[in-house]
Amino acid sequence: MVSPIHIPENAPFTPEQRQWLGEFLSRILAQPAPGAALAGPPVMITVLFGSQTGTAEGLAKKLVKTLKKSHFEPNLQDMSTYDRTRLPTEKNLLIITSTYGDGEPPDSALDFHTWLMSDAAPGLADVHFSVLSLGDSSYPDFSQCGIDFDNRLAELGATRLYPRVDVDVDVDVPYAEWSKAVIALLSSETSAAASTVAVTDEIEEGGFSKKHPFPSAVLANYNLNGPGPKQTNHVELSLEGSGLVYEVGDALGVLPENPASVVDEIIAALPFKAGDVPTPTGEEVSLREALICHYDIGTINKSLIGKWQKRSGSPFLRSLVEADDKKAYEDFCWGRDLIDLVLDHPADFSDGEDFVSVLKNLQPRLYSIASSPAAHPGEVHLCVGIVRYDSYGRKRGGICSTYLAERLSDETKPGVYVHRNNAFRLPADGNVPVIMVGPGTGIAPFRAFLEERKATGAKGKNWLFFGNPHQATDFLYGPELEDFQKEGVLSRMDLAWSRDQKQKIYVQDLMLKEGVEMWKWLQDGAAFYVCGDASRMAKDVDAALHTIAREHGKLSAEEAAAYIAQLKKDKRYLRDVY
Ligand SMILES: Cc1cc2nc3c(=O)[nH]c(=O)nc-3n(C[C@H](O)[C@H](O)[C@H](O)COP(=O)(O)OP(=O)(O)OC[C@H]3O[C@@H](n4cnc5c(N)ncnc54)[C@H](O)[C@@H]3O)c2cc1C
Ligand SMILES: NC(=O)c1ccc[n+]([C@@H]2O[C@H](COP(=O)([O-])OP(=O)(O)OC[C@H]3O[C@@H](n4cnc5c(N)ncnc54)[C@H](OP(=O)(O)O)[C@@H]3O)[C@@H](O)[C@H]2O)c1
Ligand SMILES: Cc1cc2nc3c(=O)[nH]c(=O)nc-3n(C[C@H](O)[C@H](O)[C@H](O)COP(=O)(O)O)c2cc1C
Structure with a gap:
């Protein structure tokens, strides 16, 4: 049974058109996979990625792997080395990119982006394309690089095969929906049928990952700074028994916990009795556990303020939402977190489930790995700057850095996974300076x-x-x-x-x-x-x-x-x- 295709809400369609397209795609997916050899030459697809820390690159590789299992001939291309003269001849172009800096392209996409935006860019009348745009809505220019590519390709005459999908941090579900949809459309347009493998969710490769982090024993954890305001911890973690391997240049993802004291303060101020609530993966846990382990209480952004304002009588929040001014949002959000909304702009929530429905999931933080596996087999070392600051009369701390510095007991085993970063490697030739x-x-x-x-x-x-x-x-x-x-x-x-x-x-x-x-x-x-x-x-x-x-x-x-x-x-x- 194939699940219905969800058409993203930012797609340039009316709700009726969205429903029609979703049903159309579902019907294509519901057709039996042919199994038998397919007629005609394989369908050429270029998967072009722009990535700073490897996420977009990883998804592009995953997509190519999936496409290869069906009647497609995918060609994986890094924007930094892509031969642009090919662009007008691309029949099917799938772009996966992240956004960096203040709404800027990742380094590897910078040159291609500059060229594409310039007058030198050619007409692209024969190109069919779709963009998956990775970002984080806590940045003011959410998803900007993907938006730029999407708009510019259309401006140059290319045809949108499927609307751009903007991914807000959690990549898995939007990636699965986007890739299913583009594969279904490419299949229907080219009479190449998508195989069952291609259109069902990929089975996660075994082992520990972002979704299934490894509980890692802390071997050492101490401050590298002498007396003074700065604290930078050297953290050594065990990878023994995890099967996790890394190369120098990779990062380690660490799943933090929020401070229980702040969670208790939030719960005490909420207008309902705390009961059990669903976690992002659908388990039922106490509101306290959910707020400590599963939901983000450390940042606020435009999207949360919009949802909060609908449940709050705060005239200030209403004026902020109505003005819709980027700078005003930035000024309000800087140095504030969820506790400030809870205390200063009380809002009505029917119960805990309603409350957590407005929150983002608690995200792991990445740390550049500070050790070589050759020098420390079975271990991974980090160098973590501890983020602490005072704002609006409250002492505050970065969630993950203070978790590592202050909230680990002898028994705590922080959840970790390896985030590969092929874009930051030593030269293969050891003679290179x-x-x-x-x-x-x-x-x-x-x-x-x-x-x-x-x-x-x-x-x-x-x-x-x-x-x-x-x-x-x-x-x-x-x-x-x-x-x-x-x-x-x-x-x-x-x-x-x-x-x-x-x-x-x-x-x-x-x-x-x-x-x-x-x-x-x-x-x-x-x-x-x-x-x-x-x-x-x-x-x-x-x-x-x-x-x-x-x-x-x-x-x-x-x-x-x-x-x-x-x-x-x-x-x-x-x-x-x-
Ligand atoms: C690829 C990669 C590698 C990284 N490697 C390292 C590394 O090796 N070492 C390292 O220490 N970090 C590293 N980082 C950063 C790390 O991932 C975290 O972002 C960092 O530890 C802060 O996380 P946190 O959870 O402690 O803080 P968060 O809870 O995320 O809080 C940080 C936020 O607090 C707010 N804030 C901070 N200071 C102030 C202030 N003075 N006034 C008002 N608001 C403020 C800001 O909104 C800021 O974004 C890396 C990040 C990436 C993406
Ligand atoms: N995402 C996050 O929340 C997060 C968390 C941790 C770190 N970071 C970032 O990572 C950086 C590293 O943090 P850190 O505390 O280890 O070091 P840092 O704050 O970058 O400071 C390291 C050194 O760099 C100097 N410096 C300041 N401005 C500079 C500039 N424009 N050019 C070159 N050097 C400059 C600092 O000098 P002075 O301080 O004397 O000016 C200091 O001597 C932080 O600046 C921060 O932006 C971000
Ligand atoms: C320093 C930094 C700046 C970022 N700036 C933005 C931004 O301006 N807009 C946005 O939507 N996302 C921004 N992001 C989020 C990344 O786009 C997001 O984490 C993405 O998944 C990274 O993919 P990659 O690993 O392929 O580069 C930023 C991330 C970092 C670490």
Whole structure:
């Protein structure tokens, strides 16, 4: 029995059209799979992805695997290496992309995006396409990169095979619905029947995953900073018995729990008696457990405010919703979380089920893995900056970082899974020199890189730029890094202590100071890596790289931009920024 196809509400159809399309697709899916060999040549489909941390890439690969089981010939393409001259000749084009920065394309899609938006983009009258757009609605420019691709392809004359689906964090259900629908449509349009395998949900591959995280024993957990306001924990977790494997460059997903004290405060202020409520996967648990383990109480966004306002008499929320001003929403949401809505804008909920129906699911957080499996078999290490701040008269903390720092008992085994990131790998050739820029927690993957280069006996030179406020208290992994230097694993280490003198010194200042040498390393084929803060540091480091290319490579601004775009294409400029 095939489940009916849900047409997303953001699709440009009336409710009647949505219903008709849903039924039409369901009828196609209900046709028996032919089993016998299909007539005609296989249907060509290009699956083009843009991904920063591997989610869109993973889905694109999964889709290709599914398509291969049916009468299709899929061609998997990374936007960073895609030959654009092919675009007008694509018959069927499926795009899966994420959005980064402030509504920007992921690094791997940047060049393709810029070209497609420009006047140089060709007419696409023969192209049929559909876009799956990954994002997170807690960002103001939700799903923007996918929206850009979707609009622009249509503008260039391409035909929408199926409406764009915007994915808000949880990818599984929207991906399954979108892929079922596009496969059904491609099958009907081309007379290639979708096989049963292709149109039913894929069986999850065995083992531990985001849906089924591994309860991992905590082997060590301590603060790397000396006395002062900053806390950065080194966390060692056991993967013994999990079957989980990782490579340096991957991230670890950690499922946090919300603080029980805040949950109790929320429950005490709610206008109904707490009973059992469904979890996102349909189990019945107490409201308290649901709010600790399953629902997001740490962020508020436009969507939640809209739902809250309908149940609340708050004139302020009404004016916020009516004004629909992006900046006003951002200002209101920054530094507030669910407790502020509960206390300051009381709303009517009939019961716990009604209450949790407006909340988003509690999401795992990703951490760049700070260890090499070759150096620490059966273990995975993290370097976690603990987020704490005061706002609106309340001491607050980041949910996952304070969970790891404050709320683990001796028995707690946090749920973890490996998030592969093929876009952040060491060069396959150990002789290639490597430049790493990782201030603050950005050091994490570079500790792993150095351990890996040491363990594999890689001969390539390694240059690290690290920075933090004070040398005395914030030299994360200082002794280890100095040992790497003594052993010759680390060829150069440049340290930017931002607050040890009057004038701030940042990693990019040291890069610029060492511009001649940096340029030489790049000319010698070095790969350039950046990890850490996306909003300021990564942008400034990028600008410094452009300056170095201009000043020491004697390139014009345009040539420098082209040179750096080529570095990205060649996978020699890789970023793991957040
Ligand atoms: C691929 C990837 C790799 C990462 N690697 C690492 C890593 O190696 N180490 C690491 O520490 N982190 C890393 N992160 C970040 C990490 O995933 C979490 O985002 C981080 O730990 C914060 O999560 P949290 O649950 O503690 O905070 P959350 O509960 O998510 O809270 C963070 C939110 O709190 C609010 N906030 C924070 N500060 C303030 C303030 N001063 N005033 C008002 N509001 C504020 C903001 O809304 C902010 O978005 C990585 C992220 C990605 C995507
Ligand atoms: N998503 C999240 O909620 C979350 C959680 C944790 C971390 N992060 C991000 O990850 C980053 C890493 O956190 P962290 O505490 O380890 O380190 P950090 O805050 O990035 O600080 C590391 C060093 O970078 C310096 N710095 C500040 N602005 C810079 C710039 N424009 N260019 C280069 N260096 C700059 C800091 O100097 P000064 O401080 O002296 O200016 C400090 O010396 C944070 O900045 C934060 O944005 C995000
Ligand atoms: C630093 C950062 C910035 C992001 N910015 C946005 C954004 O502006 N809009 C959005 O919808 N999603 C944003 N996201 C969410 C990602 O698009 C989402 O997590 C996506 O699933 C990642 O897919 P990927 O692993 O393929 O890159 C951001 C995520 C991070 C870590």
